[in-house]
Amino acid sequence: MEDSTIKPENVKNIIALFLYEALGTAILVFTWNFDGHFMAFGVMLAATLCGAITGGHFNPAVSLAVLIANFKFKDNLKGFIILVMAQLIGALFGILMFFTVAHDIKVDEFKERTDLIHNLYPTGRYSEYEAYNTEGQVFWIEFLGTFLLCFIVLNLKNEDTEPTPDGGLKCLTVGFTLLGSIYITAPVSGACLNPALGFA
Numbered sequence: 001m002e003d004s005t006i007k008p009e010n011v012k013n014i015i016a017l018f019l020y021e022a023l024g025t026a027i028l029v030f031t032w033n034f035d036g037h038f039m040a041f042g043v044m045l046a047a048t049l050c051g052a053i054t055g056g057h058f059n060p061a062v063s064l065a066v067l068i069a070n071f072k073f074k075d076n077l078k079g080f081i082i083l084v085m086a087q088l089i090g091a092l093f094g095i096l097m098f099f100t101v102a103h104d105i106k107v108d109e110f111k112e113r114t115d116l117i118h119n120l121y122p123t124g125r126y127s128e129y130e131a132y133n134t135e136g137q138v139f140w141i142e143f144l145g146t147f148l149l150c151f152i153v154l155n156l157k158n159e160d161t162e163p164t165p166d167g168g169l170k171c172l173t174v175g176f177t178l179l180g181s182i183y184i185t186a187p188v189s190g191a192c193l194n195p196a197l198g199f200a
Contacts, residue, residue, distance in 0.1 A: 008079045017054055021083050022090030024050035025058045029094025029197055033102075039191075040179035047171040055157075056171075060084045060195045065150035066157065084196075091200035138189040145185040145193050152177045 008014045024046035031042030047056040057063045060083075067073065067080045155161040156170045164170070182191040192198045 008082055014082055017079070017082050018086040020050040020053040021058065021086035022093065024054065024056065025087045025090030025196055026094035026097060028058050028194070029091045029200055030097045032197060033095065033098040037179065037182065040175045040182065043178050044171045044175035047174060048168070051167070051171065054083065054086075056174075057083055057153075058087060058090075058194075058196070059146075059149070060087055061146045061193075062150050062153050063087070065154055069154050069158075087196040088199050091194075091196035095200045141185045141188040142192060145181040145189075145191070149174075149177055149181055149193060 008017055027046040027049070028039060028042045031045075032039035043058060046058055050056060050058075055066065057066065063080055063083045067076050070076055153174060156163075156173060162170070163173075178193070181193055185191045185193065
């Protein structure tokens with residue numbers, strides 16, 4: 001994609017893009033499974049480690065938003081496909097890492113130790129709202145939360161709208177935006193906000 005430092009022009013670059021994006025997505029999914037709050041810090045860590053190489057999307061919705069915003073579909077389509085495939089495989093690897101680490105934790109005990117949701121519907125401390133949440137409400141809150149995240153990322157990637165060129169501050173901004181989106185969407189939908197996470 002246009003905002004990554006490596007272009008998918010040869011096999012070596014394609015492998016680098018794929019591995020870095022998969023690693024970043026795996027970190028994000030791994031942290032989300034411990035607690036949804038940690039996903040915000042996971043995305044900051046992933047963006048710091050891998051963002052300079054791939055653009056730090058780690059989310060097919062963000063990759064699609066960047067593809068659309070660049071208005072260069074033909075030029076960026078190959079990079080988009082590579083990133084989305086890496087995100088889906090990275091998400092599966094993140095789930096595998098989580099179950100490797102937490103395989104001996106009983107599901108009921110784990111749910112008692114966490115505040116947020118590890119399914120795509122409200123549970124835990126938000127369970128009293130479950131009866132009021134329809135599929136339409138879940139869809140719209142996920143759509144709005146994901147839109148907010150993509151909108152912030154696009155503003156940070158655009159030279160005309162970025163508030164600062166500092167990459168560290170951009171990572172923090174995305175992380176805190178994600179954290180805010182989690183708090184807003186968790187009571188209704190479980191705060192997925194990432195199609196790769198839903199896929200895994």
